[in-house]
Amino acid sequence: MNSVSNEQFLSRQANDPSFENIWQELQWRGLVQVSTDDARLEQALAGDPINYYCGFDPTAASLHLGHLVQLLVLRRLQLAGHYPIALVGGATGLIGDPRQTSERSLNTRDTVDGWVTSLREQIEHYLSFEGANGATMVNNLDWTGGLSALDFLRDIGKHYRVGTMIGKEIVASRLESDEGISYTEFSYQVLQGMDFMELYRRHNVTLQTGGSDQWGNLTSGTELVRKVEGEHVHAFGTPLITNADGTKFGKSEGNAIWLNADMCSPYTFYQFWVNTADADVIDRLKVFTFLTREDIADYEQKVADEPFRREAQRRLAWEVTSLVHGEDQTQRVIDASAALFGRGELETIDAPTLEAAGTELPTAQPDALSDEFTIVDMLVATGLEKSKSSARRTVNDGGAYLNNTKIEDPEQSFSTADALHSKYFVVRRGRRNLGFISLDVAKS
Incomplete structure (x- = not known):
C-alpha cells in the first residue's frame, strides 16, 4: 500500500456485526451456491476457529477478478476468527484444471515457478499474516514433487473410482467433445483431492472454498479425506458471477480484468467498476466490498431514486480499486479522469496514469502526424x-x-x-x- 502499511489497511476491514454469524453474512452477500452441508457448515463456522483453505493455480502471471472473489471469502472468514491457508498450486499449475472447450497448453516449469512467485506476492496483499489467526501460504509441489508415480497410484489412485470421475460435469462435457480429454487433465481432480488430504493431515484443515465450477474438484477432496481418514470435512462453492444481461463478468473486450497493475492499469480497473450497470451494482457491492448491509441498502435506494448520479458505481469503484491498488493510486486515477475533462491540471498526472487513460480514448494512427x-x-x-x-x-x-x-x-x-x-x-x-x-x- 502507498499511504499506510498493508496491516493498517487490513485493520480497517470488518465483517457486518448485524449478522448472527459469518455463514449468514456469506449467504446474504450471495457467496454460497453449493455446499456439502449448510447446517453443519454454519455450526462449524459459528463455533471455535477452524482451519480452511483455497487453492490458486499459477496458469498466468496474475490473479483476476474471479480469484478476487475467493480472496475476499478467505478474508471474511479470517475476520470471523478462522485460520486461512492460501495454497498456490506449483504442482497442479503444471497440469491445469480441465477447461470446458479444449485441452490446456502445458507451460514450462520455469514459467510456472515464476508465476507461483507472482501469485504468492499478490495473495499476501489480501490476508493478514500476523496475529493469533495469521494466514499460512503453502505450495502443493512440496508434497507432490517427490511423489513417485507408483506411490501416487497405490496410495491415492486406489481410492478413486473411474465411474465417479467421468461423471464429474466438466469431465463428462469434455468426453462428449470432439477433442476429448487427456489422462493428464483427467487426473487433475485426484491431485486436488490429495491437496485437501495433505492439508488435513498437516494443518488440520476441515474446509475448502472455491468457485462452484470447481465443485467436482472440491468434493474430490472431501471424499478422499472421508475414505482415507474417516473424517467428515466441508466445502462450499461460490457462484460464477455474471452480469444481469447474461454476459460473462470480468471481461473487457475479451480480456480478463487482472489484479496486476502491469497487465490491467489502475485507470482501466477503476473504469471497469465505475461502468457497472445499475442492475449489477448492488450485487457487486455485496461481493466485493466490506460495506454493511445498511450502507448497501442506502445505495440501493439511491440507484432506484437517482440512478443518473451513479453514486453506487463510484463508491464501488473507489472501494475495489483502493483494495487492489491502494487509496493513493485510486485518487490519482480519479484526478486523471477529472483532468481529462478540464476539471483539473493535466500536468499533475504522472505519465503511466496518463498513458493508461489515453488507451481508453480514440488515438491517432501511426504516421498521422509530422514533426510539427x-x-x-x-x-x-x-x-x-x-x-x-x-x-x-x-x-x-x-x-x-x-x-x-x-x-x-x-x-x-x-x-x-x-x-x-x-x-x-x-x-x-x-x-x-x-x-x-x-x-x-x-x-x-
Missing part, C-alpha cells in the same frame, strides 16, 4: 473530426482544446516541446469528446 502539426491535424488524426474543414470550424467556434487549453488559431503549430511528459497530447472537442496522441505511437 496543428490542432486541425490532431482533431482529424484522432477521429474527432472527419475533415480539416470541419476541424477548422470547430476551432473558429471556440470548441477545440489541447491539453485543456482552448486553441483559437487553427494554424498554430505544435511539437514535442508542447507535449505532456514530452510525448502526450489530450485533444478535446467541446466538453466531452476526447482524443489522445502518444508521439511514440503516432510516429512509429
Whole structure:
C-alpha cells in the first residue's frame, strides 16, 4: 500500500456485526451456491476457529477478478476468527484444471515457478499474516514433487473410482467433445483431492472454498479425506458471477480484468467498476466490498431514486480499486479522469496514469502526424473530426482544446516541446469528446 502499511489497511476491514454469524453474512452477500452441508457448515463456522483453505493455480502471471472473489471469502472468514491457508498450486499449475472447450497448453516449469512467485506476492496483499489467526501460504509441489508415480497410484489412485470421475460435469462435457480429454487433465481432480488430504493431515484443515465450477474438484477432496481418514470435512462453492444481461463478468473486450497493475492499469480497473450497470451494482457491492448491509441498502435506494448520479458505481469503484491498488493510486486515477475533462491540471498526472487513460480514448494512427502539426491535424488524426474543414470550424467556434487549453488559431503549430511528459497530447472537442496522441505511437 502507498499511504499506510498493508496491516493498517487490513485493520480497517470488518465483517457486518448485524449478522448472527459469518455463514449468514456469506449467504446474504450471495457467496454460497453449493455446499456439502449448510447446517453443519454454519455450526462449524459459528463455533471455535477452524482451519480452511483455497487453492490458486499459477496458469498466468496474475490473479483476476474471479480469484478476487475467493480472496475476499478467505478474508471474511479470517475476520470471523478462522485460520486461512492460501495454497498456490506449483504442482497442479503444471497440469491445469480441465477447461470446458479444449485441452490446456502445458507451460514450462520455469514459467510456472515464476508465476507461483507472482501469485504468492499478490495473495499476501489480501490476508493478514500476523496475529493469533495469521494466514499460512503453502505450495502443493512440496508434497507432490517427490511423489513417485507408483506411490501416487497405490496410495491415492486406489481410492478413486473411474465411474465417479467421468461423471464429474466438466469431465463428462469434455468426453462428449470432439477433442476429448487427456489422462493428464483427467487426473487433475485426484491431485486436488490429495491437496485437501495433505492439508488435513498437516494443518488440520476441515474446509475448502472455491468457485462452484470447481465443485467436482472440491468434493474430490472431501471424499478422499472421508475414505482415507474417516473424517467428515466441508466445502462450499461460490457462484460464477455474471452480469444481469447474461454476459460473462470480468471481461473487457475479451480480456480478463487482472489484479496486476502491469497487465490491467489502475485507470482501466477503476473504469471497469465505475461502468457497472445499475442492475449489477448492488450485487457487486455485496461481493466485493466490506460495506454493511445498511450502507448497501442506502445505495440501493439511491440507484432506484437517482440512478443518473451513479453514486453506487463510484463508491464501488473507489472501494475495489483502493483494495487492489491502494487509496493513493485510486485518487490519482480519479484526478486523471477529472483532468481529462478540464476539471483539473493535466500536468499533475504522472505519465503511466496518463498513458493508461489515453488507451481508453480514440488515438491517432501511426504516421498521422509530422514533426510539427496543428490542432486541425490532431482533431482529424484522432477521429474527432472527419475533415480539416470541419476541424477548422470547430476551432473558429471556440470548441477545440489541447491539453485543456482552448486553441483559437487553427494554424498554430505544435511539437514535442508542447507535449505532456514530452510525448502526450489530450485533444478535446467541446466538453466531452476526447482524443489522445502518444508521439511514440503516432510516429512509429
